[in-house]
Amino acid sequence: MGTIEAVCFDLDGTLCVRDQSDEEVYEAVFDRVEAPAFFDLADIYAVDYSSLPEANSDREHHEHIYRAIARNVGADPSYAPRLAEATLEVLDPTAVSFRDGANEVLEYVRETYAVGLITAGSEETQLPKLETLGIQDAFDVTVCCGPGTGIESKPNPEPFEIALDELGSSPARSIYVGNQHDRDVVGPQRVGMQTAWVPEEDVSSNPKPEPTFHLSWMHEITDIL
Missing domain, CATH: 1.10.150 (DNA polymerase; domain 1)
Structure with missing residues (x-):
């Protein structure tokens, strides 16, 4: 897909998983x-x-x-x-690990594309996770949204618009990768982004709107870019 210029990720459940059940x-x-x-x-x-x-x-x-x-x-x-x-x-924000394949995908994407992170949660909660994973410097832009951030939470268009503006990328040439349909597909599609939905568990239904890509594993991201 040669038209993609920017890849944006969700954090919780997409790039990382909690070690606390x-x-x-x-x-x-x-x-x-x-x-x-x-x-x-x-x-x-x-x-x-x-x-x-x-x-x-x-x-x-x-x-x-x-x-x-x-x-x-x-x-x-x-x-x-x-x-x-x-x-x-x-809750321990440092008790996180990479989701299977996520670190490799992030390294692959960083070689070619502008990379953004759009995550629901305050900086106090989310930034320690990045530090634990060693990816605090992996993104060209990081947008924390939701309570206490001054930015509307997903699926509101605001955090996606902020990220795209800072990345200098058009929605049509950008893709958002996330695990929750209601936030990570509905939200970015409202602003015209392509979407890669990677749920953590098998999904029997096909909720609307349909994502651009419905994937089973994080490593499949490299196949669609």
Whole structure:
């Protein structure tokens, strides 16, 4: 695909994966708060993040999530602030590893293309991950978006527009690589970017809009460029 000038990546779940499992994180959170475990992982995954109130910090964002869960399951929302604080204490932003094939793909892309990172999360949360992986200098532009950043979160067009402007690349000549359809396909396609969707698990359905490329493994990125 000779028309591509810039390749932009998502971070969490795309370039890296957490070493802490969701199960151990939330078990530790409830232990710290000494609250009844009033939800399970399915309740977390069921939250409609697009309906959450705007947050000004990571802590506030987590609090909104816990309040939404409490409403959904009929639990006491007063635990939300303490759960949010405990979550920030338990989550270790340096406890990350490369997703299989991601480091090799990033090295390959850097040889030929302008490279951007568009990631949901504050600099305090996301930049330590880059340092742990040793890729803090791998990107021509890094855009952190969402709560506390002053930039709308994906799938809002704003972070993609900022990255493309700084890279000096047109949307049609740029491709975004990510693992979440609702953020990493819907968002970049709103601004006219091509998309490579690389979900972490097998997907039985074909959600709309369809990505430009639906891949199973990160190393397949080199086959489409």
